[in-house]
Amino acid sequence: MVTAAEMLSIAAFEQGRHAQAFPSFGSERTGAPVVAFCRIDDKAIRLREPILAPDALIVQDAHLLDQIDVFQGLKPDGYVLINSRHSVSEMGLDEVAAGLPSGHILTLPATEIAMKHLHRPLPNAVLLGGFAAMTGMISLEAVTYAIGRKFKGEVAERNIGAAAEAHAMLSAHEEARA
Amino acid sequence: MIKQTEGSQAVAEAVALCRPEVICAYPISPQTHIVEGLGALVKSGELTPCEFLNVESEFAAMSVAIGSSAAGARTYTATASQGLLFMVEAVYNASGLGLPIVMTVANRAIGAPINIWNDHSDSMSQRDCGWIQLFAESNQEALDLHIQAFKLAEEMSMPVMVCMDGFILTHAYEQVDMPEQAQVDAFLPPYEPRQVLDPADPVSIGAMVGPEAFMEVRYLAHAKQTMALDRIPEIADEFKEVFGRDAGGLVRGYRIDDAETIVVALGSVVGTLEETIDTMRAEGVKIGVLSIRCFRPFPMAAVRAALARTARVVVLEKSFSVGLGGIVSTDVRLAMVRIHVRGYTVVAGLGGRPITQESLLRVLRLAVADELKNLTFLDLDWDIVNRHLAREAASRHTGPLPEALLRDIGASAPRSR
């Protein structure tokens, strides 16, 4: 998740914006719940507090929805992208969806897409591709650039392919809705 | 070149540009990425010639640095928290011997209880040891200060610690302008030692000094730090000429000229404070921020001048002296002798507790209305504190303290679908 926030910040930087990405934990171990933040602005960012009122939420591990109030503080017109092969309804999130503008909460089978392209359950880049399509806050080109900064060679290529598939999937979804 | 990178990586690259000859460090969160970054640069040959030693403890790290610096090599190390404490004997030794070692302290709380998150207790614990202490507000300033630090240390023959907030800065990805090698070479000449171990001209370094001369030696360290008060702003000016931006110096004021309330702080929280001050200014409150960038030597005159005309000073610090109160506020108070001003100390962010705009607005509004207590702990849960005090009064066998508190915080187990 930390890498996803960092890539998002690189993508925003590539688009000429200021971005600040930081984790909320520290220990270098897998298995612990992790939150990472990314702040994007057109001017230099001075604020250093954790993001308590996000404009957008990317949930990489849907199990966390049972453990903590993931949506706390989300802005009324915020976006939510959840890594899951289930639909929003199937996840029991219709009530949350009702409180947000149409199309602002979507699920994306990012782990499955990652498995297809990378043969590994690493959905970071995939989620960013989907996020780009969903919100338009960053472009797919910027996401591609960011992936190239973080990964090299074939790993980068496969991640880019996976992100593109997610982007296409959610773009089609947006068009279908419209 | 402008790049988007992690704070630690930015510092590593900046240090490498300074052409250090010996780097030795022992890993400790949250400094690890800095040293790993430098290790990679040495291994790849980008930073050469440079000896990178993997030492067996922080005490060894500072000791290796002492040997290396005494032999005339530009030397660098980094640590935090427990690591800084583990090397304290050597930290005093380095400054006592007058060796221009540069060290990054990735500010982190000191245990027990063990805590890896940010506060300033580590650097503050070493404020008396004779090292120069510089604090960075951002990753840009962190990298800039390291470049200035080598120049300052070597000119003064005095070690310098560059303090940057652990995780908040070290692990934050943000935009920085990384200098070119030619610029750093123009700014920072090769190290010319005042004293050096050299068979061509043998000297004995580190002999015992008795009562006849110890006070003079100690005083000279203080005199040199006092001289540094003049040199530090000059170096900041020289830096600006070469690199084109402001960094370092003694203090920096933000909207303090007509402020009736001035908040004094160090490090990254200054950024959040500026946002908060802008909000309050928009409401018509005359408030500003004074960032102390050089904590040792303490810029007594600069702080006094900046705060002389205000009505109210709020020192917001991530440090605390158990049994007394604020640490920074005590130093600030000393600078305000015979100036009448209402003074408040707000201890915040200990052990990495986030300092939010919301909380700052709340506490600063109280300060502006003079409804704040002299010593406040921002966002402290008094309920938990009082419950524990009652628990201790009622029973002897309360067990380890933090674990007892957890019962009140009500940590819950995850339910899975």
Add this chain to the structure above:
Amino acid sequence: MTQPIKFYQTGTFTVGNRLLPEDKRTVQSSTARDNSLNSGHRACQGCGEALGARYAVDAAMRATAGQLIAANATGCLEVFSTPYPETSWQLPWIHSLFGNAAAVGSGIAAALKVKAAKAGLPEAVTRVIAQGGDGGTTDIGFGCLSGMFERNDDVLYICYDNEGYMNTGVQRSSATPPAARTATTQPLGPEPGAEFGKGKNVPLIAVAHEIPYVATATVADLHDLEAKVEKAMSLRGARYLHVFVPCPLGWGAASCDTIRLARLARETGLFPVFEAEDGEITAVTKIRRPVPVDEYLRLQKRYAHLFGAKGHPETIARIQAMADKNIKRFGLLDAEGAA
């Protein structure tokens, strides 16, 4: 015509330097010696450490043509050699702390390596020694010592072992032998003096690090000490020399007995003299004339409680057993020399 030379010095195997060809004489016998540890230092009369350091450092200076830097731990040597405002050191010398001489040495070696690289040289010409007493080496300096070993830093560490913290008033260190009296191991109670079953064998620990060279030596055989220093300086990487240096004051011995005590420690088997390279013992100094331990112990007041009417013969027997174990383990006696 050959003629047997009669040795008129008794009780010692010392051969006067005047009887040896020049190349076999000690460095100290030469007027061209460096005097790295110059006269005027404040060591006690009969100090084994001063003797050992003088020989060792000058030997290192000769081996390196004077291109040598020394790091010194806090302790007797540091204190008596640099009584403010004087210093007896004629080579570049640094005293940092009690426990970090090895690390300081590592730092100097690293700096010299970089300087050499900048001068276009394949390796440093100037070499480094780090030195300290047993306290600063086996106890408080142990971590840094092991670190220097495992990194194989180019430092020769010389430990001058007088079996206790002498500078601070004769307290027990992990090099203090069993039954010895010190200020913190009083000759009281059922097990008077230092307890059995404690302590460390740092030379063997050094061997276990598999560093290029480890050797033990005593001030009874100064030629051997110099030769070992020279051997050490001919190698690169981490090297360790452990020198047995009696302390008349701390041990309650006569100041004229320093060399005798060192010889007895070797000849009883209590202090094995050996060399090792890369983790294997390569040479031992055989015992010429085996000696029972009480001849050695008797000369030191720190063992006085073992003798006399209220003595502890069973403790002396245990010490003898330790010596016998060393003899067996290191092969210190040839078959015909067996007691």
